[in-house]
Amino acid sequence: MSGNSRFAVSVHILAYLAYRQGAAVPSKEIAASVATHPVVIRRLLAALVQAKLVVARKGAGGGFALTPAAAGCTLLDIYRAVEPKPVSGLAHFAPNHRCPVGAKIESILQSVFARAQSGMETELAQVTLAAVHAQLRPVCPGKK
Template sequence: MKKISSRFSIAVHILSLVTLSTSPCTSDYIAASVNTNPVVIRRITGLLKKAGLVTVKAGTGGTYLRRPPEDITLLDVYRAVEVVEEDDLFHFHEHPNPDCPVGRNIESTLRADMHRAQSAMERELAQVTLRQVVSRIGETSKN
């Protein structure tokens, strides 16, 4: 099964860390938390910035939220970092045999089902805010 890339979970990690941090979150600081290279963090932070979720101060000024965490949903994050062609999560194989009744009809038969599945996932992500994620992190870290 094809997985959503790790960019999504890293982006949520970045945003959660920025929300909880009391000091500037530099790419080096974030990279240490994620346990990855700062270049990866800068790339994902750039996508979050382009989507209007964060602002980045030049040099070592750090990354900051542009909106309150209760106004950022997991769907916002997903859309910021996942490259989904034509807004379709599911991809169909190319060039099935048009002379075969299955090949000729498989995409049109499944398209509505796949669209409903994607819509369900997006509805779920839209219901979870960054504030809720950060609250659960706080609860878990107490245990």
């Protein structure tokens, strides 16, 4: 798996922002929850801003907050925002095309990987950020 912690940390970030209910949250505070360096958080947030799940405000009192779009987003949206696109074809796999098997296996495997990926994405699409937030609610202040 390529870096799978990108996705995990991103969900954590967005869950944290949901937990903070729209306040402008600086990367330093998020980093404390994730237990890593603020720059790591800002790197991932750059992708989430590009995907319009988060807005950033610079300067004193600034920070990050969820957009309205993020309220209804699924974990698949998050996955696609932060996970680098699977490069066309398989990594480190270049069989000998002069062998009959080597010549055909690559396209077969591509369709297999497409199926597997699609199975995974179907599951991620069924979990919303709101659902993750709801599982967090018991510890959420200001909600009864």
